[in-house]
Amino acid sequence: MNIQSVKERFGIIGNVDALNRALNVAIQVAPTDISVLITGQSGTGKESMPQIIHHYSSRKHSEYIAVNCGAIPEGTIDSELFGHEKGAFTGATDSRKGYFEVADGGTIFLDEVAELPLTTQVRLLRILETGEYIRVGSSKVQKTNVRIIAATNENMQKAINKGKFREDLFYRLSTVPISLPPLKERKDDIHLLFRKFAADFAEKYRMPGIRLNEDATKTLLNYHWPGNIRQLKNITEQISVIENERMVSNETFLKYLPIEEKQQNLPMVINKEGANNDFSEREILYKLLFDMRNDITEMKRVIVDLMKNNNLSNHEKSELITRLNNQKDVNYDINNDLKQETNITISDNSFSNNQISSISEPIQDSIEIEESLSLEEREKELIKKALSKHNGRRKNAALELGISERTLYRKIKEYDITK
Numbered sequence: 001m002n003i004q005s006v007k008e009r010f011g012i013i014g015n016v017d018a019l020n021r022a023l024n025v026a027i028q029v030a031p032t033d034i035s036v037l038i039t040g041q042s043g044t045g046k047e048s049m050p051q052i053i054h055h056y057s058s059r060k061h062s063e064y065i066a067v068n069c070g071a072i073p074e075g076t077i078d079s080e081l082f083g084h085e086k087g088a089f090t091g092a093t094d095s096r097k098g099y100f101e102v103a104d105g106g107t108i109f110l111d112e113v114a115e116l117p118l119t120t121q122v123r124l125l126r127i128l129e130t131g132e133y134i135r136v137g138s139s140k141v142q143k144t145n146v147r148i149i150a151a152t153n154e155n156m157q158k159a160i161n162k163g164k165f166r167e168d169l170f171y172r173l174s175t176v177p178i179s180l181p182p183l184k185e186r187k188d189d190i191h192l193l194f195r196k197f198a199a200d201f202a203e204k205y206r207m208p209g210i211r212l213n214e215d216a217t218k219t220l221l222n223y224h225w226p227g228n229i230r231q232l233k234n235i236t237e238q239i240s241v242i243e244n245e246r247m248v249s250n251e252t253f254l255k256y257l258p259i260e261e262k263q264q265n266l267p268m269v270i271n272k273e274g275a276n277n278d279f280s281e282r283e284i285l286y287k288l289l290f291d292m293r294n295d296i297t298e299m300k301r302v303i304v305d306l307m308k309n310n311n312l313s314n315h316e317k318s319e320l321i322t323r324l325n326n327q328k329d330v331n332y333d334i335n336n337d338l339k340q341e342t343n344i345t346i347s348d349n350s351f352s353n354n355q356i357s358s359i360s361e362p363i364q365d366s367i368e369i370e371e372s373l374s375l376e377e378r379e380k381e382l383i384k385k386a387l388s389k390h391n392g393r394r395k396n397a398a399l400e401l402g403i404s405e406r407t408l409y410r411k412i413k414e415y416d417i418t419k
Helices: 003-010 017-029 048-055 077-082 118-130 156-161 167-173 187-205 214-222 228-242 250-255 280-308 314-325 334-342 353-372 375-389 394-401 405-415
Strands: 036-039 064-068 107-111 132-134 141-143 147-152 176-179
Touching: 003 017, 003 048, 017 048, 017 176, 036 048, 048 064, 048 107, 048 147, 077 118, 118 132, 118 147, 118 167, 156 167, 187 214, 187 228, 214 250, 375 394, 375 405, 394 405
Parallel strands: 036 147, 036 176, 064 107, 107 147
Antiparallel strands: 132 141
């Protein structure tokens, strides 16, 4: 077999080196029973890799089960994976086989594996080490012969450091790691994917396929696609169904991009470790704001130090304060702020100890305020606001925050939020 035949069989589009390398590793590892961990941002097509591995393995005629660990409530996930006995818990009216029992001899794909509770991680580690497990409510040890392939869009090292994921389980799962590149790193593949999706939707809805003019094509290639292939496919389908014109202009194309992404003059910070932090966009905004305030505070310190040593001429004082005023990203007048805090005019050339003290105190207060504004506190405040807005309905609050309901439950418990 070769990479091209695998692409054709599983409908994979693209020729970049990172994608070909991931496919080559999947093909090489398929005949073995080694555990594989697939990493990559959400929407990069991680679900294709375990199918390829299973299809080209000796288990291809046995069961293949894909499990989304983030979609199963914490209270029932052990029962789903390992099964339960009758009467094991309220509502357990019959015994039930778990996925590991059903897939015996086959393959289990654990998507969003980082969402597994710690107690479930212990059970999973035992299966990886010995092939043994126990049903919920039972004391009988059972055996299973299952190959485990896992996937995650989280930074696993951070999850380990936070105590969210077991380090020993991570190393057992990632015997062979496969990393899928984000779409923004597949510039040569973006237009190919768009044309493939456009052709598919033209056939599906029985209409002519859409095309992009030159300017729209440039936007397509330069956009950073935070939702990766999934976002590109959704936008292509929207345009195919909604627009009457089959030749899509740049103006039309921009209408289908998220509003915040059109602000091209704003600074953009790219999270190279993945778009998997619960509040990554908010953290970026907070960091920018804090950095600006820190810059202003540092300039104030310089002024205070120079004033204390009486090393500033009138011209130098005036120039420093003018430079503060020229900080265009700050939405208040620094000159007035300094004058209010110091009660000193620019033309004044002499400073008493009382005046120097009056400068130092506000700056110290400013520093203390900034240190207390941690991202953790902001995250907690956002969760409270979302819950309040939706009258305690956690599902709606999770949608508002852009996180999974399981993640919201964990955050509420972590921050001891009562509402």
